[in-house]
Amino acid sequence: MKKHTITEAILLLEDGTVYKGKSLGKIGTSGGELCFNTGMTGYQEIFTDPSYFGQVVVNTVSHVGNYGVQVEEVESDRVQISALVCKDFSQYYSRKTAEGSLQDYFEKAGIVGICEIDTRSLVRHIRDKGAMNAVVSSEITDIEELRKRLSEVPSMAGLELSSKVSTPEVYDLQPEDIKYRVAVLDLGVKRNSLHNFMQRGCEVKVFPYNTPFEEMEKWNPDGYFISNGPGDPAATQVAVDSVKQILEKERPMFGICMGHQILAHANGVQTYKMHNGHRGLNHPVKNLITGRSEITSQNHGFVVDADQLLSHPDLEVTHINLNDNTIEGMRMKNKPAFSVQYHPESSPGPHDSEYLFDDFVALLEESKNKIKL
Template identity: 85%
Template sequence: MKKHTSTDAILLLNDGTVFTGKSLGRIGTTGGELCFNTGMTGYQEIFTDPSYYGQLVVTTFSHIGNYGVQADEVESDRIQINGLVCKEFSHHFSRHTAKGSLQEYFDKAGIVGICEIDTRALVRHIRDKGAMNAIISSEITDIEELRRKLEEVPSMEGLELSSHVSTQAEYDMQPEEVKYRVAVLDLGVKRNSLNNLVQRGCAVKVFPYHTPFEEMEKWNPDGYFISNGPGDPAATTVAINSVKQILEKSKPMFGICMGHQMLAQANGIATYKMHNGHRGLNHPVKNLITGRSEITSQNHGFVVDAQQLQQHPQVEVTHINLNDNTIEGIRMKGKPAFSVQYHPESSPGPHDSTYLFDDFVALLEQNK
């Protein structure tokens, strides 16, 4: 394994706060929205989650890289984060099945990061001040020059990013025995969502985010899956229009994360940017239909407006977050459509919520 030589690195926040540390990954400069994830494991799945596109991720767990990387633990075909901020970055790994180090993985992908900073102090700062843009550099030491570059980083609010992570061409996945056909609108889909559908007998065809509804209908799907994805849901207007047309046809529909926000937007219910968002493997959610609670995996910076939702005659709340009472799930009245804000594909994370895929399959059966 090639020895990595760390250099000094700087993290500059939009409010002028500066942290100094050491470089990780490729030597360079990168910017994006700074957010933190509280998960203790699953860093490779996090880094390859398309919903993190355009963001700098702070990991609150103190050791990152200690179990290396392997090919089957990815959620997409590349690293999606713009940069990494962590406490201790391990250049050595101990897992015997790992195929390489995280340093080699980042270096090959051109990912810039910073380590050996006080991440507890950083997380407390952005927890109080809110998510904000930041810039990491291991090549520029002049703060004023970094500040000028930081001004060029776009705000996440109003930013459409699904077009950057969606597939460019249709593709399909087949189970051994096909029971249902599910069209997937790819806003930044995670591989394990597709795996969960295939495992339940669904032949899936994944369509680029801008695919017209009429084009997807030609495949004659039994239902639609609207995936997770990055950016501001209100700016993802192409997908909102597609969801409106799916609802008009009363086709079964299941949305996750961005897909959940698309269902709300399609019904005229607003979304807004949160102070910090939810990112981690330990968020408690209550299912209001069953009365049961589940521990969930989450990654989102926008949320559905609860007040507008409560006034809507055709949409009802099915799940709420027990930490802050934000909306975690909704369903249509009189139409076979539902969605959740969190990630029931559970990669990484607990498996409490995989029943939602079973609920979707039951809808497909009822409406076939």
């Protein structure tokens, strides 16, 4: 492995705060919304999660890059983050099964970053001030020039990004024994979600984010999955329209993260941008139906309005976040549809929530039995 040339690097925040450190990845400049992830492992899955498109990620764990990268740990076909901020970045790795270094991986992907800064100070700052835009550069040292670059970074509020990460064309994945057919509306789907369906005997056909309902319905699916994705759900109206039609036809539907928010909008319940969002592998959630709690993997900056949801006659809260009581799950009382704000495919993360895929398969089976009758 060739040794990377380390240069000075600068992180400039929207409020004028400046951090100086060392470069990682490609020499260059990049910006986006600055947010932090509290996960202790799984950095490659985080970096390739489409929900992080357009964001500068701060890893709160001290060491990043120490176990390298390997193909099976990606969640999409490319690195999705805009830039990385971390404390200690390792150009070398110790895992025997690794196929390369994170440094080489970032260079090939064109990802810039900064390390050797006090990430504890940075996280405390944005935890108090809220998520904000930032720019990282290992080629520009002029702060005024960086301010100009930062001013060109769009606000995440009102930003539609599913079109940037969704599949450009339909594709199909089949298990050996097909029991059900699930149409996936790809707003930025993670690969492990598709694998979870296939493990349960579901053939999945993945459709671009703007596919009309009528086009998906031609495939005659048993149910629909509305995926996670980046950006502001309120700006993704095309998906909201599709979900409304799915509900009108009373097709079984399961939504995750962005899909959860889109289901809310389809019922007239609004979302809003959070002060910081939830990003990590250790968020406690309580299932109000079973009374059990689970440790969850999360990555979202918007949340469903609790007051509007609680007053909606056709919606029921099923999960809440035990840290801040925000809505983490809901289901419809009069339709076979439910959703969660977190990531039950948990890649990376714990497996406490995989039962939700089983719950959806049970809905598919129930629907098929009704059709037979």
